[in-house]
Amino acid sequence: MVLALVEHEGGAVADTSLETATLAREIAAQEDESLEAIGFGTVSGETADRLGEYGVDTVHGVAHEGLTDYAPVAWAKSVRELVDAREPSAVVAPGTDRGNETIAHLAAIADLPLAANVVDVDAGDSYEVTRHRWGGSLREYAEIDADPNLLAIAPHEVAAAPAAEVGAATLESHAPDLDESDRLVRVERREEADTEGVALDQARVVVGGGRGVGSAEGFDKLEELADLLDGAVGSSRAAVNEGWRPHDDQIGQTGTKIAPELYVATGISGAVQHWVGCKSSENVLAINTDPEAAIIGKADYAVIADLHDVVPEINRTIREKHR
Amino acid sequence: MNTLACIKRVPETGAKIVLTDDNRSIDTTSLGFTISPHEECAVEESVRLAEETGGAATVLTLGSPEADEQLRTGIAMGADEAIHLETDGEEWGPRATATAIADEIEAVDETFDLLFLGNESADQVNHQVGVRVAHKLGLPVVTGIKNVERDGDTIVAEREDAGGSEIYELPTPAVLTVREGLNSPRYPSMRSKMQARQAEVTASTAERSDANDVTTIELETPESDDSPAEILGESAEAAEDVVSVFEELEVI
Numbered sequence: 001m002v003l004a005l006v007e008h009e010g011g012a013v014a015d016t017s018l019e020t021a022t023l024a025r026e027i028a029a030q031e032d033e034s035l036e037a038i039g040f041g042t043v044s045g046e047t048a049d050r051l052g053e054y055g056v057d058t059v060h061g062v063a064h065e066g067l068t069d070y071a072p073v074a075w076a077k078s079v080r081e082l083v084d085a086r087e088p089s090a091v092v093a094p095g096t097d098r099g100n101e102t103i104a105h106l107a108a109i110a111d112l113p114l115a116a117n118v119v120d121v122d123a124g125d126s127y128e129v130t131r132h133r134w135g136g137s138l139r140e141y142a143e144i145d146a147d148p149n150l151l152a153i154a155p156h157e158v159a160a161a162p163a164a165e166v167g168a169a170t171l172e173s174h175a176p177d178l179d180e181s182d183r184l185v186r187v188e189r190r191e192e193a194d195t196e197g198v199a200l201d202q203a204r205v206v207v208g209g210g211r212g213v214g215s216a217e218g219f220d221k222l223e224e225l226a227d228l229l230d231g232a233v234g235s236s237r238a239a240v241n242e243g244w245r246p247h248d249d250q251i252g253q254t255g256t257k258i259a260p261e262l263y264v265a266t267g268i269s270g271a272v273q274h275w276v277g278c279k280s281s282e283n284v285l286a287i288n289t290d291p292e293a294a295i296i297g298k299a300d301y302a303v304i305a306d307l308h309d310v311v312p313e314i315n316r317t318i319r320e321k322h323r
Numbered sequence: 324m325n326t327l328a329c330i331k332r333v334p335e336t337g338a339k340i341v342l343t344d345d346n347r348s349i350d351t352t353s354l355g356f357t358i359s360p361h362e363e364c365a366v367e368e369s370v371r372l373a374e375e376t377g378g379a380a381t382v383l384t385l386g387s388p389e390a391d392e393q394l395r396t397g398i399a400m401g402a403d404e405a406i407h408l409e410t411d412g413e414e415w416g417p418r419a420t421a422t423a424i425a426d427e428i429e430a431v432d433e434t435f436d437l438l439f440l441g442n443e444s445a446d447q448v449n450h451q452v453g454v455r456v457a458h459k460l461g462l463p464v465v466t467g468i469k470n471v472e473r474d475g476d477t478i479v480a481e482r483e484d485a486g487g488s489e490i491y492e493l494p495t496p497a498v499l500t501v502r503e504g505l506n507s508p509r510y511p512s513m514r515s516k517m518q519a520r521q522a523e524v525t526a527s528t529a530e531r532s533d534a535n536d537v538t539t540i541e542l543e544t545p546e547s548d549d550s551p552a553e554i555l556g557e558s559a560e561a562a563e564d565v566v567s568v569f570e571e572l573e574v575i
Contacts, residue, residue: 070489072465072466095450097466097467097482097484100450100451100466101450101454101466101467104450104451104454104455104466105454105458107451107454107455108421108451108454108455108457108458108459109458111418111534113416113418113534113535113536113537114417114449114451114537115537116443116448116449116450116451117448117449117450128540129537132448133446133447133448133542134340134445134446134448135445135448136545137340137544137545138340138349138542138543138544138545139542139543139544139545140539140541140542140543141539141540141541141542141543142537142538142539142540143537143538143540144537144538145535146535152450184463184493184494185463185464185465185491185493186491187489187490187491188490188491188492189490190484190487190488190489190490191481191487191488191490192486192487193486193487193488199485199486201485202485204574205574228575229569229574229575231574237336240504246504247469247503247504248469248483248504250503250504253336253445254336254360254361254445254502254503255503255504261572261574262569262572262574271337272337273336273337283572285555285565285568286552296552297547297551297552298547298552299552300552300553301552301553301554301555301565301568302552302553302554302555303554303555303556303557303561303565304554304556304557305556305557305558305559305561309558309559310558310559310561310562310565312559313559313560313562314562314565314566316562317562317563317565317566318566318569318575321566322575
């Protein structure tokens, strides 16, 4: 059996968990084993049905009154109980904050190796995993040989695909034996972001600005374009280092990784550290004065001109055509 | 409050990565080095907290003798003490790294109230050393934090999530793994850099545990799948075509 850790909310399974389930199903197929999943909180029939579409046979819903709030050690211990009971050959988690954290706790508690940022697996007696390093600018082929093999999947690097044969997933309740110390670290409360508009990592359209924007005020026209496209504004590390944008806007290796339908990169040269944060974009339009800029070679569409001339004209054209 | 920041010597962000002939590691012969970006913020936060509370800040690294350079950068940024667990420069896996760090922390005759690590190193990106160190020391840990404040003896740590942030409260001592953006790391002055050259670094040879870890078989630089972009124009007159592309892509 292969066990996938899934995150869900309001009946919807997170995209990163569907990607995780997809790779976990491939591992299970290579091992000629079944795929099971573990989710926390109230796992609905709708969630189980969705996971069934991705080849999951059984969904273990972790039910515990102390787990209404996320608590990483409690999550990890719950997974470990299930690992002891079901003896999976692999545990596969999404490489999200919670996924990475939970499986790292599991690895530490069980004293097992963990391969993070995995994008492919060749399962045999041991697993040969392909994983990303340097934010994806380097690929590593590595071996992991443990019982079970613990893997965290790089977000947005594996395409989520439903199973060829769809079956219904059985929903089972898993009541872990936890004590208060397992919940010492937990989410005490949430705070909503005070920024308006769409979150950068959720946006369908992202308008990014780099050193070529030239100033904090220069981003005003990018904000306007993002508004017109119902999108979000992002930036390169250079613009953050200049103090023009907050770090929360940074796209790249040490910032946010985006996967929008359209990324409009303006005044950004496209260094590899930025590119690894935006390469999952479906379409990239680059606006840059330098025809030799790396981003031009990577983009689908390009305008070789000064963003300060082009972007206001784009904004004006959109307003005229779509008023 | 006494703090510790664990740092790693890594090639500079933006460096062109070339592999060694055996494709097992990065050819570092012509590279500049720095502190991993998240960990630069770990040092800054560690120094700030120690300064605010009248405590001492320590930097620790596990790495080649050349990593002394990054420890001295940490001192120039305000750290009071430096510990170097020297290796022969071979890459260590996260299990062996965490074991050596935790063993050293237990061995040092000092209590650290807060331990800062990067959420993940820039090069290996393993997302686990901080959690493993915390478990070995029996300490609470929160990963990936973007803000930290003290409320008496309680540490309030904040992590971003979709549309907002999660707030955690921890007793000390505790471990925090931090993300770039937590603060703006200071640039050391020339004077502090000169002083850091003379500072004492506690160095010892790190013993590598033989824990089963993920083993590198080969590294590869992915081939670029660059194909020429469709050039829509070379002046503001391209705006019409840009908007047509937006319409084709159904984003407006």
